[in-house]
Amino acid sequence: MEPLLEVKDLDVAYGKIQVLWGVSFKVYKGEVVALVGSNGAGKTTTLKTIMGLIKPVKGAVLFEGRRIDGLPTHSIVKMGVTLVPEGRQLFPELSVYDHLIAGAYLLKDKDVIRERLEFVYDLFPVLKERRSQKAGTLSGGEQQMLAIGRALMSMPKLMMFDEPSLGLAPKLVDAILDTIARLRYEGITILLVEQNVRAALEISDRGYVIENGRIILEGKSSELLESERVKKAYLAI
Numbered sequence: 001m002e003p004l005l006e007v008k009d010l011d012v013a014y015g016k017i018q019v020l021w022g023v024s025f026k027v028y029k030g031e032v033v034a035l036v037g038s039n040g041a042g043k044t045t046t047l048k049t050i051m052g053l054i055k056p057v058k059g060a061v062l063f064e065g066r067r068i069d070g071l072p073t074h075s076i077v078k079m080g081v082t083l084v085p086e087g088r089q090l091f092p093e094l095s096v097y098d099h100l101i102a103g104a105y106l107l108k109d110k111d112v113i114r115e116r117l118e119f120v121y122d123l124f125p126v127l128k129e130r131r132s133q134k135a136g137t138l139s140g141g142e143q144q145m146l147a148i149g150r151a152l153m154s155m156p157k158l159m160m161f162d163e164p165s166l167g168l169a170p171k172l173v174d175a176i177l178d179t180i181a182r183l184r185y186e187g188i189t190i191l192l193v194e195q196n197v198r199a200a201l202e203i204s205d206r207g208y209v210i211e212n213g214r215i216i217l218e219g220k221s222s223e224l225l226e227s228e229r230v231k232k233a234y235l236a237i
């Protein structure tokens with residue numbers, strides 16, 4: 001089977017400083033794949049490169065077998081790839097509703113947009129209740145739901161999450177992880193980036209560990225959770 005997303009031997013640099021070294025991984029349709037690693041390992045850089053926000057020095061990104069590296073971000077979104085960015089990146093003065101409609105900017109059909117909106121409101125009823133509220137006044141958890149809701153409006157095939165649990169209380173972390181499980185059930189494939197290695201490996205099928213810009217381990221998430229190397233470096237209490 002052909003992977004939905006394939007990242008092949010990616011080298012990425014900021015100016016003269018190289019931060020990704022031969023990064024390769026695959027995500028198959030229907031999977032939840034975790035990309036885990038510490039601060040500065042290169043996780044966000046990897047996601048930004050997939051979204052077309054950074055041009056790699058070397059390597060390729062394929063989506064449904066087609067090369068997408070070098071394409072503009074809006075074309076990549078149109079093909080069905082979306083990112084829930086680190087730090088949510090909402091507009092404090094814009095309402096919940098306006099954020100969601102903005103997320104559907106590539107959809108033309110009003111009925112489809114309405115359908116998507118109902119889907120998001122069904123997933124997060126609190127967003128419906130607070131549809132007129134400014135994003136800046138939402139709680140942290142509600143803001144995370146809005147960031148996910150906005151990404152869902154574009155009808156993605158692949159959703160990438162950049163540290164969705166960051167800054168959330170444990171109960172909310174569980175709620176967000178439950179949401180990810182539900183999205184998978186809805187047929188959305190997921191690439192989950194986390195520093196919360198245990199949580200990410202617990203809800204994913206497979207995982208990749210990135211250190212200093214290199215993939216150093218990969219495997220079934222259940223096996224990675226048992227691996228001495230992962231336990232020692234990431235799961236020590």
Ligand SMILES: Nc1ncnc2c1ncn2[C@@H]1O[C@H](COP(=O)(O)OP(=O)(O)OP(=O)(O)O)[C@@H](O)[C@H]1O
Nearest residue numbers: 014019037038039040041042043044045046086195
């Ligand atoms: N715009 C930039 N210009 C220069 N260097 C950058 C830039 N963005 C990131 N870097 C550097 O690239 C490396 C990888 O950063 P990246 O943000 O991809 O890490 P990360 O794994 O997402 O870390 P975190 O878990 O802290 O978010 C770091 O050393 C970082 O300082």
Ligand SMILES: [Mg+2]
Nearest residue numbers: 043044045086
């Ligand atoms: Mg990051």
